[in-house]
Amino acid sequence: MSWWTPQVEAIAFALFQALVILIAAVGAGALLTMVERRLLGLWQDRHGPNRVGPFGVLQILADMLKILFKEDWIPPFADRTFFVLAPAIAMASLLLSFMIIPITPSWGVADLHIGLLFFFAMAGINVYAVLFGGWSSGNKYALLGAMRASAQTLSYEVFMGLSLMGVVAMAGSFNMREIVAAQETIWFIVPQFFGFCTFLVAGIAVTHRHPFDQPEAEQELADGYHVEYSGMKWGMFFIGEYVGIVLVSALIVTLFLGGWHGPWLPPIVWFLLKTAIFVGFFVLLRAALPRPRYDAVMSFGWKICLPLTLINLLVTGALILIFSPAGG
Amino acid sequence: MEIAFYLSAVVAVLATLGVVTGRHPVHALLYLIVSLIAVAMVFFALGAPFAGALEIIVYAGAIMVLFVFVVMMLNLGEAAAQQERAWLRLSTWLGPAILSGVLLLVLLVTLIGTDVGGRIEGETLTAKAVGTLLFGPYLIVVELAAMLLLAALVAASHLGRSEAHDESHAVRQVPSKRTADGRGRAASERSLGDDTSSEENSR
Numbered sequence: 469m470s471w472w473t474p475q476v477e478a479i480a481f482a483l484f485q486a487l488v489i490l491i492a493a494v495g496a497g498a499l500l501t502m503v504e505r506r507l508l509g510l511w512q513d514r515h516g517p518n519r520v521g522p523f524g525v526l527q528i529l530a531d532m533l534k535i536l537f538k539e540d541w542i543p544p545f546a547d548r549t550f551f552v553l554a555p556a557i558a559m560a561s562l563l564l565s566f567m568i569i570p571i572t573p574s575w576g577v578a579d580l581h582i583g584l585l586f587f588f589a590m591a592g593i594n595v596y597a598v599l600f601g602g603w604s605s606g607n608k609y610a611l612l613g614a615m616r617a618s619a620q621t622l623s624y625e626v627f628m629g630l631s632l633m634g635v636v637a638m639a640g641s642f643n644m645r646e647i648v649a650a651q652e653t654i655w656f657i658v659p660q661f662f663g664f665c666t667f668l669v670a671g672i673a674v675t676h677r678h679p680f681d682q683p684e685a686e687q688e689l690a691d692g693y694h695v696e697y698s699g700m701k702w703g704m705f706f707i708g709e710y711v712g713i714v715l716v717s718a719l720i721v722t723l724f725l726g727g728w729h730g731p732w733l734p735p736i737v738w739f740l741l742k743t744a745i746f747v748g749f750f751v752l753l754r755a756a757l758p759r760p761r762y763d764a765v766m767s768f769g770w771k772i773c774l775p776l777t778l779i780n781l782l783v784t785g786a787l788i789l790i791f792s793p794a795g796g
Numbered sequence: 797m798e799i800a801f802y803l804s805a806v807v808a809v810l811a812t813l814g815v816v817t818g819r820h821p822v823h824a825l826l827y828l829i830v831s832l833i834a835v836a837m838v839f840f841a842l843g844a845p846f847a848g849a850l851e852i853i854v855y856a857g858a859i860m861v862l863f864v865f866v867v868m869m870l871n872l873g874e875a876a877a878q879q880e881r882a883w884l885r886l887s888t889w890l891g892p893a894i895l896s897g898v899l900l901l902v903l904l905v906t907l908i909g910t911d912v913g914g915r916i917e918g919e920t921l922t923a924k925a926v927g928t929l930l931f932g933p934y935l936i937v938v939e940l941a942a943m944l945l946l947a948a949l950v951a952a953s954h955l956g957r958s959e960a961h962d963e964s965h966a967v968r969q970v971p972s973k974r975t976a977d978g979r980g981r982a983a984s985e986r987s988l989g990d991d992t993s994s995e996e997n998s999r
Contacts, residue, residue, distance in 0.1 A: 585923075593856060622858065
């Protein structure tokens with residue numbers, strides 16, 4: 469075993485970690501399709517899917533079979549390149565973002581200097597999925613959905629970045645591990661409460677979840693940007709949305725709830741527990757809230773959330789300057 | 797890192813060629829996005845991840861989205877491709893291409909002839925270093941850029957609102973508490989509405 473040097477072992481372990489995290493992310497996304505429907509059923513006082521297997525857990529399998537064996541049809545009036553590219557971008561950009569999330573002290577794919585910025589970059593590229601998908605479909609509903617989605621995502625991305633700058637300023641780094649380490653004594657949700665609120669809102673809006681799902685409002689747009697998609701291409705948009713939920717939940721946990729920090733239980737359990745609570749919260753929001761009008765969503769973003777994040781950043785900066793030992 | 801640099805540089809050049817020669821506007825935009833991402837990769841390879849990330853966030857993630865957004869609304873079809881083909885005649889691009897080729901030759905000869913000492917080292921510039929530079933020696937430039945952006949913001953806001961003050965809108969807004977809400981909405985809806993109606997007409 470001369471080739472099995474510590475270096476090779478480190479590489480192999482890193483690859484193994486990356487694979488496990490990737491599969492876990494996709495698996496969690498797929499699992500959520502069923503869990504969400506069960507939870508919605510529970511909270512809206514009706515049955516969810518409960519026929520296939522015990523408590524309906526095999527529903528995922530049934531759905532997967534259906535999605536995989538459905539005819540994968542590309543409309544003749546669609547732009548083929550873009551039509552195929554869009555779901556791939558939707559899935560890939562979100563999955564890549566899992567790279568920067570530190571799960572436990574020893575687990576995590578990449579430890580980047582620019583950690584958070586990588587997430588913003590991927591979120592920026594994710595817009596193209598909806599934009600290209602909607603445009604290439606050659607369908608008016610799809611185009612309208614894509615238009616709404618891109619306008620909404622652009623608006624909400626502006627203050628999504630700003631809402632996290634308070635956290636970055638307090639931790640003094642974009643690096644996710646350093647941000648988690650800075651929360652050893654107090655979770656950032658306490659000093660950065662407004663940052664937390666606005667990031668939560670922006671996170672829901674960027675993943676196009678209810679109540680910010682105007683891009684795909686069934687009642688007015690017949691499902692918006694993915695109306696022409698079927699089979700596994702549609703499945704990638706679908707699973708991509710759930711992967712987005714898991715990603716935003718994991719980011720909230722890492723940035724505001726101390727990541728893996730917590731008493732008694734091992735780090736991985738704390739991380740998964742906190743993430744699961746936020747995923748559940750996302751589902752609860754969908755179960756509880758009606759869908760606001762599109763212009764209300766836009767003006768809420770620009771007129772309430774953006775000023776709020778700016779003031780939050782200003783106050784945070786001032787407080788850091790006042791209390792910093794260097795004194796500026 | 798040098799391999800990464802040259803690979804992404806080749807991608808950037810090829811993608812930019814694709815932008816120039818592409819006939820379909822949206823396809824050309826896709827090439828431009830790829831080109832910008834390739835430039836970001838060049839930054840990463842040179843050890844400037846902060847600049848690379850900003851390149852993707854600002855250019856690929858925000859500015860290009862607006863480009864794509866607008867071009868999609870125009871609903872350019874075969875006619876636009878035809879026009880593009882007509883513009884891209886040999887006689888049109890041959891002259892400028894030869895001239896730029898000469899310039900490229902000069903640049904290459906200069907680069908090869910003189911030792912500029914350009915070597916890609918394994919040094920990474922952190923966000924902190926960039927910030928220290930920006931708010932240290934280059935503070936004035938940053939402040940001036942901020943002023944410029946603020947002026948642009950005010951101007952854009954003024955241009956966007958000017959029509960909302962005319963009387964027809966003022967009359968329609970009966971409930972007073974929704975005025976602020978309705979005005980912004982009128983402005984944003986109008987631009988979107990115009991685009992969709994023109995799209996419907998052209999179909």
